[in-house]
Amino acid sequence: MSWNKALIAFSTVAAAGLTLAVATGSSYGQNAGQNAAKSGSAKAAVGQASKSAPAPSPSQPASGTAASAGAPPGAAAGTTPTAQADTRPADVRHGEYLVKAAGCVGCHTVEGKGVAPFSGGRALKTDFGTFYGPNITPDKTAGIGAWTEDDFKRALREGVGRDGTHLYPAFPYPSFTKIADADVHDLWAYLQTVPASAQANKPHELKFPFSWRFLLVFWKWLFFTPGPDAAMASASAEVSRGAYLVNALAHCGECHTERNFFGAVKKDRQLAGTPGKDGAPNITPAKLKWSDGELKDFFSSGMTPDNDQVNDTMGEVITNTTSQLTAQDTAALIAYLKQVPAIESKK
Ligand code: HEC
Numbered sequence: 173m174s175w176n177k178a179l180i181a182f183s184t185v186a187a188a189g190l191t192l193a194v195a196t197g198s199s200y201g202q203n204a205g206q207n208a209a210k211s212g213s214a215k216a217a218v219g220q221a222s223k224s225a226p227a228p229s230p231s232q233p234a235s236g237t238a239a240s241a242g243a244p245p246g247a248a249a250g251t252t253p254t255a256q257a258d259t260r261p262a263d264v265r266h267g268e269y270l271v272k273a274a275g276c277v278g279c280h281t282v283e284g285k286g287v288a289p290f291s292g293g294r295a296l297k298t299d300f301g302t303f304y305g306p307n308i309t310p311d312k313t314a315g316i317g318a319w320t321e322d323d324f325k326r327a328l329r330e331g332v333g334r335d336g337t338h339l340y341p342a343f344p345y346p347s348f349t350k351i352a353d354a355d356v357h358d359l360w361a362y363l364q365t366v367p368a369s370a371q372a373n374k375p376h377e378l379k380f381p382f383s384w385r386f387l388l389v390f391w392k393w394l395f396f397t398p399g400p401d402a403a404m405a406s407a408s409a410e411v412s413r414g415a416y417l418v419n420a421l422a423h424c425g426e427c428h429t430e431r432n433f434f435g436a437v438k439k440d441r442q443l444a445g446t447p448g449k450d451g452a453p454n455i456t457p458a459k460l461k462w463s464d465g466e467l468k469d470f471f472s473s474g475m476t477p478d479n480d481q482v483n484d485t486m487g488e489v490i491t492n493t494t495s496q497l498t499a500q501d502t503a504a505l506i507a508y509l510k511q512v513p514a515i516e517s518k519k
Pocket residue numbers: 271274275276277278279280296303304305306307308315316324327333334338339340341342343344348359
């Protein structure tokens with residue numbers, strides 16, 4: 173993952189946070205708590221309440237959104253109304269498919285044989301330090317067995333943990349926030365069926381100041397818009413399915429889109445690659461000229477048209493995600509990639 177330069181910039185935010193803490197004369201601990209608790213209303217106060225009202229999801233046109241749109245400022249900001257449990261019958265097998273399409277297993281399972289899937293501990297190295305994917309099996313203490321479906325939905329949709337802590341975007345909720353309600357329901361149903369593991373979570377090893385979780389409040393303020401994406405509504409069914417796969421579930425842009433100083437993806441550089449020798453290539457039509465058949469082979473086997481095998485990073489995406497997609501979804505993914513705006517690579 174290329175989070176270059178974010179260090180410097182994030183330090184600036186850290187300094188701002190520090191100033192704030194000093195100015196209000198409160199200790200870090202209190203301040204963090206207050207910030208977490210207030211983030212919803214603070215957002216409304218700066219006049220961005222409408223930003224956090226989720227766009228209607230295709231599966232749930234009217235219900236839910238009305239509640240947040242009509243709520244007093246602050247009350248519902250940043251939260252999807254979750255008072256009612258989702259009672260629709262869940263499709264566990266579809267949930268299993270979605271878990272693959274979203275690559276959940278990779279970040280939440282250490283490599284090796286005999287490891288319980290989703291039991292956590294996988295090291296994810298970034299410029300911020302090393303994150304460890306937590307245990308998301310149904311174990312009541314080590315995993316998420318004590319969570320409700322609403323807690324789970326809030327984690328994916330808003331990047332908030334069960335106790336209200338803000339989650340790091342190393343967990344790609346800026347993409348997962350676009351997952352439709354019905355799919356969140358199925359994902360949850362499937363995760364309930366995996367064997368519970370009592371493996372304890374490993375604390376992240378982050379460089380200062382990233383270890384200050386409360387700074388995520390500022391980050392989210394600046395860069396995070398929760399809720400499904402209605403942008404592809406006018407595209408063909410195939411292309412919009414492809415958009416959903418690429419941008420929500422398979423979160424391709426989390427690696428293939430350059431990030432700004434603050435580690436947030438640059439909206440005007442979507443899928444145009446990341447700089448540096450470990451960077452991910454430009455996969456817009458400006459650079460990616462492979463035929464549909466070549467792309468299909470690549471996404472199922474990892475073999476490029478020149479008979480090169482991809483590196484481990486993309487290799488894992490192919491093993492866990494793209495090779496698991498149905499033929500129809502692979503075709504949709506390719507159809508979408510073929511029509512995204514062509515963006516020239518940076519020199
Ligand atoms: C790119 C790596 C990555 C992928 C892919 C990923 N996660 Fe995570 N996930 C993380 C990290 C890292 C955290 C910890 C974030 C933190 O501590 O702030 C996390 C946290 C979580 C949490 C909160 C757990 C807790 O104890 O607070 C849940 C729930 C979760 N992920 C579920 C999922 C599901 C479901 C998927 C697939 C749809 C998924 N994750 C895919 C990296 C990932």
